[in-house]
Amino acid sequence: MSRRIIEILVMASILAVTLMIYIGRRNDWFGIIELSTGASIVVILLLTAGLGWVMVRTIQGHPAERRMVFLFIGIAITVPFFMSLTQKMSVSPETTELMNGLEALPPGSRVLVTFDYDPASAPELQPMAESFFRYAFDHRFKVIIMGLWPQGPTQANQALAVVLADEKYKAMNLQYGIDYVNLGFQSGNEFVIQRIGSDFQSMFRVDFSGTPYDQIPLVKNIKNFSNIDYSFNLSAGYPGTREWVLIAVDRYGLKMGAGNTAVQTTGMYPYVRSGQLIGILGGMNGAAEFEEATGYLGKGTRFMLSQSFAHMIIIVFILIGNVAYFMHERKRK
Amino acid sequence: MRREIPLLITGIAGVVFVIQYFIPHFPFNRLSNWFSDWFSIVSACAIWLGALNLIKISVEKIAYKRHDWGYSIIVVGCFLLMLFFGFIHWQDSREPGLPFIWMYDYVYTPLSATMFAILAFFVGSASYRAFRARNLEATLLLLAAFFVMLGRVPVGDVLTGFLPEQFQLSQVAAWIMNFPNSAGQRAIIIGIALGIVSASLRIILGIERSHLGGE
Numbered sequence: 001m002s003r004r005i006i007e008i009l010v011m012a013s014i015l016a017v018t019l020m021i022y023i024g025r026r027n028d029w030f031g032i033i034e035l036s037t038g039a040s041i042v043v044i045l046l047l048t049a050g051l052g053w054v055m056v057r058t059i060q061g062h063p064a065e066r067r068m069v070f071l072f073i074g075i076a077i078t079v080p081f082f083m084s085l086t087q088k089m090s091v092s093p094e095t096t097e098l099m100n101g102l103e104a105l106p107p108g109s110r111v112l113v114t115f116d117y118d119p120a121s122a123p124e125l126q127p128m129a130e131s132f133f134r135y136a137f138d139h140r141f142k143v144i145i146m147g148l149w150p151q152g153p154t155q156a157n158q159a160l161a162v163v164l165a166d167e168k169y170k171a172m173n174l175q176y177g178i179d180y181v182n183l184g185f186q187s188g189n190e191f192v193i194q195r196i197g198s199d200f201q202s203m204f205r206v207d208f209s210g211t212p213y214d215q216i217p218l219v220k221n222i223k224n225f226s227n228i229d230y231s232f233n234l235s236a237g238y239p240g241t242r243e244w245v246l247i248a249v250d251r252y253g254l255k256m257g258a259g260n261t262a263v264q265t266t267g268m269y270p271y272v273r274s275g276q277l278i279g280i281l282g283g284m285n286g287a288a289e290f291e292e293a294t295g296y297l298g299k300g301t302r303f304m305l306s307q308s309f310a311h312m313i314i315i316v317f318i319l320i321g322n323v324a325y326f327m328h329e330r331k332r333k
Numbered sequence: 334m335r336r337e338i339p340l341l342i343t344g345i346a347g348v349v350f351v352i353q354y355f356i357p358h359f360p361f362n363r364l365s366n367w368f369s370d371w372f373s374i375v376s377a378c379a380i381w382l383g384a385l386n387l388i389k390i391s392v393e394k395i396a397y398k399r400h401d402w403g404y405s406i407i408v409v410g411c412f413l414l415m416l417f418f419g420f421i422h423w424q425d426s427r428e429p430g431l432p433f434i435w436m437y438d439y440v441y442t443p444l445s446a447t448m449f450a451i452l453a454f455f456v457g458s459a460s461y462r463a464f465r466a467r468n469l470e471a472t473l474l475l476l477a478a479f480f481v482m483l484g485r486v487p488v489g490d491v492l493t494g495f496l497p498e499q500f501q502l503s504q505v506a507a508w509i510m511n512f513p514n515s516a517g518q519r520a521i522i523i524g525i526a527l528g529i530v531s532a533s534l535r536i537i538l539g540i541e542r543s544h545l546g547g548e
Contacts, residue, residue, distance in 0.1 A: 066458050073457040077450075087487035090503050093511075119437075119445035150380070154427065154437060161429065187380065188373030195369045198357075202366070203373070210424050251354075262485075269515040270522060285485045308488040310453055315482055317461040318475065325465045 033082050040083040047075065047309075051316050055323065063324040069317055076309035083305060094272055095289040098257040098279025101230070107140035109229040110222065112254075114244065115145065115152030117236035121261050122155060125234045127287040127300035128259035129159035132232055134296045137169055142218055143180040144228070146204065148192060148239045153184045153208050177216045184208035189239040190247055197225050197252040225252040233258045240264070241280075245271050259286060340539045347537035388412060477513070481506045 024030050035043065050072065054064045091099075105111070113132065117125050136143050145160075147153045160180070163169055174180065183204040186192045195203050200222050201213045214220045221227065231254050235241040241258040248254040255278060260268055262283025271277040281290050284307050287300030346368050353361035391405040391412075418433040419426045426433040466472040483489035484506020493501045535541035 064461075066461075069458045069461050070454050073454050077453060088490070089487055090490055092503065092507055094507075119442035120449035122442060123446050123450070151437075154434070157427070157429075158438065158442075186373065187376035188369065189376065191369040191372045195366065195373075198362070198366070202370070208427070266510065266514055267518055267521075269510055270519045273511060273515050283485075304487060308486040310457070311482045311486045312488060314457045314460050315479060317457060318464045318479070321461045321464065322466055322475075325467075329465075 035079075035083050037084060040085050043079055043083070047072070047313075051313070051320075055316075055320050058320050058324045059327060061328055063328070064317075064320065072313050072317070073310060076313040077306045080305040080309050081302075085305060087304060087308060089288050089292040089301065089304070091289045091293050092286075094280045094282070095286060095293055096279070097272070098281060098290070099293045101255065101257050101278035102135065102139075105139070105141065105230055109141050110144060110218075110227060111136055111141045112144045112146070112228045112231040113156070114231065114233045114235075115147040115156045116149050116240040117155060117234055117261075118149055118151040119155065121236035122158075123299075123303070124261050124283050124287060125236065125259060126155065126159055127284075127298050127303075128281050128290055129156065129234055130162050130298060131287070131290050131294050131296050131300070132234075132259075133159055133163045134166075134169075135294045137163070137172060137174060137179070141230075144219060144222070145180065145182040145208075147185045148189060148243075149236075150185045150187075152234075153182050156182055157208070177211070178218055181216055181218045182208040183213075183219070190243040193239075193244060193247040194251075197248060200224060200227075225254045228254060231256040235259070235264065236261045237264060241268055241271075241277070245276050249276050257281075259290070262286075336542070336545055339545055340542070344537050344539060347533065351537075384412070477509055481509055484509075 021033070054068060054072075058064060113129075113136075115129070133143065145153060145156045147156065160182075164174065184207060186203045188195070188203070192203050200219065204213055204219075206212055207216055207219075225248060231244070231248065233241050233244045233256060235244075235258060241260055241264070244254075244256060244258075249256050256276075257278045257280070258268065259281035260283070262285070265280060265282030265286070268277060268280055272280050281287060284300060284303055288304045291297050291300045349361060349364045349368060353365040357365075388409060391408045393399075394402045394405040395409070415433065415436060418431075418436060422428070422431050422433065425431065428434065460478070464471075464475045464478060466475055480502060483492070484502035484504075489502030489506070498504065532541065536544065
């Protein structure tokens with residue numbers, strides 16, 4: 001059997017199993033699949049044994065090929081979804097700083113939440129958005145949503161739908177246009193930030209659903225950034241946190257915290273250190289820390305087990321790669 | 334005139350934006366707002382231009398059966414499908430339960446997230462092949478990656494739980510991010526800023542003309 005056919009068969013099998021699990025869950029054929037602690041430990045031991053085998057093969061002069069790395073990463077990411085193990089999250093100084101900034105806001109504060117990302121970054125940023133909305137509604141903040149990415153406001157609606165479906169928030173009887181509003185997307189990148197810094201309405205004549213700006217009670221008296229008490233930016237690239245810091249924070253003095261994808265976070269640390277950003281949440285870890293700090297444990301916390309496993313596997317493969325380098329590759333050179 | 338007029342517009346807009354930053358009063362604030370509005374209009378048109386360009390390229394690929402033309406059929410099909418769902422309910426198309434938003438929630442979102450998730454595999458593979466202790470610099474990079482990757486997940490603190498708090502991996506990772514990383518990032522930001530200032534001045538003054546398609 002050719003390699004191509006084997007690859008197709010493997011892909012078809014994975015697809016079939018995934019579909020069966022999905023259909024089974026939809027029709028309640030079985031409950032939530034969860035490995036017990038004992039079974040989880042067995043899986044960890046098997047993974048360790050597998051890595052040990054790869055290490056031995058490497059020492060023997062048969063370094064692992066790329067597919068082996070992919071296989072272990074795939075297992076490390078997917079299997080922990082079904083594990084019942086829990087981890088203790090520690091909260092970083094950057095998340096604590098962000099929480100301190102939020103806690104300083106009195107009830108009724110007008111908070112601008114900007115969604116500058118698309119579904120590709122949703123696994124990292126959506127849990128932050130959901131936790132932020134929960135925190136904001138619990139503390140009676142008035143939430144104004146907008147986006148510089150076309151998909152941003154729709155991501156906001158997804159997060160809102162999850163939060164507002166909760167019985168606790170249903171009971172609060174939150175009103176669109178009074179307690180929260182989604183102004184939608186506006187093209188123009190940093191020029192939009194600059195423009196709303198002096199005149200909000202000039203960029204958002206209508207909201208996401210077409211209601212004129214001056215007919216929305218929450219925003220009709222908001223002229224510019226001086227009427228906004230705090231801003232929280234969720235960003236996955238350009239335009240994003242950097243542009244908000246350069247224009248809204250530096251020029252107009254807006255107080256701002258941010259949640260970024262892990263890839264982007266490293267570049268934002270100088271702004272946190274200088275005080276231009278009041279705290280930052282970095283990637284899935286930041287989402288989990290924020291959930292820990294706010295007390296709303298959700299997807300961020302749940303997915304951290306996968307991230308722990310994946311990081312461990314990558315580190316072991318880095319070690320294996322160096323063993324291969326020192327024992328074989330360097331000698332050959 | 335095809336070169337002079339764009340150069341004139343660029344020069345005037347550039348100078349206005351520089352001046353209005355320091356003097357945000359009439360007439361510079363008015364001019365700046367005017368240019369900003371035009372930028373938004375041009376950006377919005379660029380979205381359409383991008384979409385139409387994508388369709389043009391994909392249709393040409395299908396028509397001439399170029400390499401991987403089958404994927405282009407999916408691109409055009411999905412584009413037209415989303416367009417159709419978007420237009421049939423017009424302003425309300427993004428209301429929950431309607432086909433456009435259903436496709437966004439249950440097709441576009443998981444597919445995009447899946448594409449981004451593939452990054453994990455590439456990071457794993459690239460780390461395995463690239464993080465080799467070949468020399469001092471590479472070893473430092475390797476150690477930084479080691480501490481940050483372990484320190485950014487809870488398992489890092491579990492492994493070093495027996496150490497005093499300031500030596501636990503999360504603290505070591507935080508130190509690396511806050512000091513060496515911030516210092517390096519600052520240097521990069523300053524370098525980029527100086528480069529942008531220099532490039533902007535060249536464009537405003539008309540010295541740099543490559544954006545017009547010239548040399």
